[in-house]
Amino acid sequence: MLHASPQIDLRTIRSHPDYWYPVAWSHELRAGKVIGTRYAGIPVALARPQNGGRVFALEDRCAHRQVPLSQGILQGDAVRCCYHGWAYDRFGRCHNIPYLGKCHHHVRVFPCREQNGMIFIFPGDASKADATPLSPELAQTANPAYKTRFFGSTIRCHYSFMHENLMDMNHQCMHFKQVGQMKPRFLGQKREPGVVEARYSFARIGGKQPLGEAIIFGERRDTSERFQNRDIMTIRTEYPYQTLRIQTGDNCLVMDLWIAYVPQSADELTNRTFGLLSIKRPKIPFLLDLAWPILIAFTNRIFAEDCEIVELEQKAWRDLGGDHNVEIFPVINTLRDLLRECGIPPDHHYA
Ligand code: FES
Numbered sequence: 122m123l124h125a126s127p128q129i130d131l132r133t134i135r136s137h138p139d140y141w142y143p144v145a146w147s148h149e150l151r152a153g154k155v156i157g158t159r160y161a162g163i164p165v166a167l168a169r170p171q172n173g174g175r176v177f178a179l180e181d182r183c184a185h186r187q188v189p190l191s192q193g194i195l196q197g198d199a200v201r202c203c204y205h206g207w208a209y210d211r212f213g214r215c216h217n218i219p220y221l222g223k224c225h226h227h228v229r230v231f232p233c234r235e236q237n238g239m240i241f242i243f244p245g246d247a248s249k250a251d252a253t254p255l256s257p258e259l260a261q262t263a264n265p266a267y268k269t270r271f272f273g274s275t276i277r278c279h280y281s282f283m284h285e286n287l288m289d290m291n292h293q294c295m296h297f298k299q300v301g302q303m304k305p306r307f308l309g310q311k312r313e314p315g316v317v318e319a320r321y322s323f324a325r326i327g328g329k330q331p332l333g334e335a336i337i338f339g340e341r342r343d344t345s346e347r348f349q350n351r352d353i354m355t356i357r358t359e360y361p362y363q364t365l366r367i368q369t370g371d372n373c374l375v376m377d378l379w380i381a382y383v384p385q386s387a388d389e390l391t392n393r394t395f396g397l398l399s400i401k402r403p404k405i406p407f408l409l410d411l412a413w414p415i416l417i418a419f420t421n422r423i424f425a426e427d428c429e430i431v432e433l434e435q436k437a438w439r440d441l442g443g444d445h446n447v448e449i450f451p452v453i454n455t456l457r458d459l460l461r462e463c464g465i466p467p468d469h470h471y472a
């Protein structure tokens with residue numbers, strides 16, 4: 122692990138590539154197709170062979186003249202470039218050139234896995250891929266007792282703003298219109314290598330519980346004493362992923378959110394968010410299916426508010442030429458240290 126000095130502006134730290142990053146939803150890549158995606162300025166072509174062949178990932182630049190391979194087609198198990206027809210197998214090797222014959226050129230290959238509706242690549246040192254676990258659990262996507270929403274978008278900010286936003290529950294006033302008046306109580310933090318965890322409870326001090334929230338908790342809650350500070354929210358950054366879990370007083374996990382923020386541009390000042398939001402099904406399971414559109418609208422509104430504010434933070438960073446944050450909340454400072462330590466400083470050249 123590299124130890125960047127705390128003076129280094131966090132928004133100039135690059136994500137560490139020796140992790141598995143989602144780069145597409147499974148449903149975006151149909152059998153027999155190639156699509157283009159990216160990680161931190163590196164263009165990536167994903168291909169899914171016909172007949173159930175495993176997805177593979179190549180650098181999205183033809184070895185001949187660097188045009189995107191994702192503009193080409195999949196022929197059998199090979200990606201054929203649209204320009205002069207050089208074809209690459211899943212190991213990135215071009216065996217022969219249509220108009221010349223034998224060829225020893227190749228393109229870079231990324232270790233690639235598909236799991237829980239997402240396609241992941243390992244953009245760093247490929248020899249470390251097998252020994253690197255894909256992620257902590259991917260919400261409850263595989264658990265039939267939960268219904269999972271897949272969501273996300275491209276957000277114009279450094280991934281560190283996203284981590285801070287989710288872990289910082291002191292911004293409830295921004296969501297006032299959506300959730301009413303909620304008072305968080307910070308219960309403590311945990312710091313382990315590569316991990317920061319914050320725990321909160323909540324008290325409703327005004328406003329009515331929105332229907333979307335009642336769907337998540339599986340019951341109606343009001344401002345009465347018995348609901349105050351009863352539910353525990355645990356937010357955890359386990360580099361480079363983040364989770365948010367809500368447990369009700371009876372120790373039941375009612376919501377399990379998993380998110381990854383994948384840098385898009387080379388300066389890493391944009392990210393594509395991949396989120397999995399699992400909600401526990403109530404006793405009458407189909408009720409959640411009926412209420413799903415309400416839940417989606419509710420969570421969308423909150424997500425939109427968060428996206429807007431982090432983009433404004435990034436804009437201020439650009440306008441002011443750096444980070445002028447006066448952060449005083451200890452867990453956020455702990456989180457910033459973690460993101461600095463786990464990432465790559467701007468002057469460091471990662472081979
Ligand atoms: S640019 Fe790809 S084959 Fe020529």
Ligand SMILES: [Fe+2]
Nearest residue numbers: 286292296427
């Ligand atoms: Fe928020």
